[in-house]
Amino acid sequence: MAIAGDMAVTKERFFALVNYVFLLLVMFVIAAILTAAMSLQYLNGELPCPLCLLERVAMLGVCFGIMLNFRRGFSYQNTGFSLLFAIFLLVVSVRQTLLDIYPRPGHAYIGSAVFGIHMPVWSVIIALSLLISFAIKLAVLGGDEYLRSAEVTEFPAVKKTADILSVCVIAICVINLVSVVLQCGLGECHTFGYKLLQ
Amino acid sequence: MMVAVLATMSLALICGYIGRRWLAVTLFAASLFLSVGLFLYEIYSPEYGFRMPWIQTGTGQRLA
Numbered sequence: 001m002a003i004a005g006d007m008a009v010t011k012e013r014f015f016a017l018v019n020y021v022f023l024l025l026v027m028f029v030i031a032a033i034l035t036a037a038m039s040l041q042y043l044n045g046e047l048p049c050p051l052c053l054l055e056r057v058a059m060l061g062v063c064f065g066i067m068l069n070f071r072r073g074f075s076y077q078n079t080g081f082s083l084l085f086a087i088f089l090l091v092v093s094v095r096q097t098l099l100d101i102y103p104r105p106g107h108a109y110i111g112s113a114v115f116g117i118h119m120p121v122w123s124v125i126i127a128l129s130l131l132i133s134f135a136i137k138l139a140v141l142g143g144d145e146y147l148r149s150a151e152v153t154e155f156p157a158v159k160k161t162a163d164i165l166s167v168c169v170i171a172i173c174v175i176n177l178v179s180v181v182l183q184c185g186l187g188e189c190h191t192f193g194y195k196l197l198q
Numbered sequence: 199m200m201v202a203v204l205a206t207m208s209l210a211l212i213c214g215y216i217g218r219r220w221l222a223v224t225l226f227a228a229s230l231f232l233s234v235g236l237f238l239y240e241i242y243s244p245e246y247g248f249r250m251p252w253i254q255t256g257t258g259q260r261l262a
Contacts, residue, residue, distance in 0.1 A: 051240060057204060057233055067214050088233065169211065
């Protein structure tokens, strides 16, 4: 009886660990995507358009919900915060893709293509991947109490990695803020150049 | 406007990191509302409104 009880606890702990590792992976992938986008901006001089910037904000919003799970314990409310911005990312990226899908004067996908796909289309893929991965996670792990009862501090390596990644995400957001101030000032954003540096 | 969106998101992330949950959630909600407002502003065209006539593919329909 005691052995069966121990096995149940071990299984629940394992699922809690899978949950935290999943969240960590999502945050890592988003941080990598944003870093790649910023590299293209600063190294190739490809200034982001307003909708591209909103897509970056949406990805940071997804990270916000995940980060709260690591700071204050797992909660489905935090998952809801992430899903809100994942849906927003999908809406913005689909609208941007449709905006430039038909060649017209003054309308074309800006920036370089990565593996033949431009950023708005990548954003659609990213948003759908986020929604599908959260759906699969909910289907597999469910909404059981044990995910909430297991604190992230029980897994020190995950906690330490999450802390480092959280600081990276905050740094990415602040760098984007400074960049937007230089590019747009307090007005509308354009891709002609950095307004405050001209 | 974009500066406000990113500023509120930055503050939300920082507040979330230091453990001020309700302040973080409030700033997060403000960032979401500002983002939606800015998105609607950006996609609105005085000529077409929110429509996208260039992707209407019906037979005989004209672009304008």
